[in-house]
Amino acid sequence: MNKFSHIGEELKEHLPFSIFSVVIGMVIMGFMNFIADMLGAGDISGPSKELFHIFHPVHILFSAAATTAMFWRHEKKVLKALVIGFVGSVGICGLSDIAIPYIAGLLMGVNMQLHVCIIEHPFFIMPFAVVGLIAGFLLPHYNKTGTIFSHTGHVLISSMASILYLIGYGMNDWIHSAGLVLIYMIIAVVLPCCTSDIILPLYFIKGHKHTKSCGCS
Numbered sequence: 001m002n003k004f005s006h007i008g009e010e011l012k013e014h015l016p017f018s019i020f021s022v023v024i025g026m027v028i029m030g031f032m033n034f035i036a037d038m039l040g041a042g043d044i045s046g047p048s049k050e051l052f053h054i055f056h057p058v059h060i061l062f063s064a065a066a067t068t069a070m071f072w073r074h075e076k077k078v079l080k081a082l083v084i085g086f087v088g089s090v091g092i093c094g095l096s097d098i099a100i101p102y103i104a105g106l107l108m109g110v111n112m113q114l115h116v117c118i119i120e121h122p123f124f125i126m127p128f129a130v131v132g133l134i135a136g137f138l139l140p141h142y143n144k145t146g147t148i149f150s151h152t153g154h155v156l157i158s159s160m161a162s163i164l165y166l167i168g169y170g171m172n173d174w175i176h177s178a179g180l181v182l183i184y185m186i187i188a189v190v191l192p193c194c195t196s197d198i199i200l201p202l203y204f205i206k207g208h209k210h211t212k213s214c215g216c217s
Contacts, residue, residue: 110171
């Protein structure tokens, strides 16, 4: 099986789990809205921003661990693993957590704010990336299911980070557009997460043809 067929297979296997993760994230945010309304606060953009700054760096940590672990299991080249792990986490997590929710909000007619954490808070983000890279080297040695564990955590955290950015940086009244939010957030989760955890490391493994990677269901 060639690499592009493998990519299609991984995306297909990843999609159901991503849908459930996004739905769980939306339910959690629904409860936050309910509590805010009960307390008379109404606007949850402030708390959403604060929570985003927890979930986004943790997302980077999980992504760095999953991407590095996937590559390291198949090819033992430290520098190459570090580069792939860094690009797959800091770069692609920014796409998932920030760029896609930002564009989604604009497409839904919302006046979104653009907030790029790696540019505005680099010393806050980098320790999470470094710890994730180190964990990625250790996971395959201590646990054969290490990539499954880190990838599963990555998807769940990614769902929350994307939704929190959308709500915190513009779309406070998101419930009335929940259907569109669901679709856009699935896109924000499934494509970047599969790219960073699976497609990117496997594509750059020398001589790689097809390996059954991590089932995420």
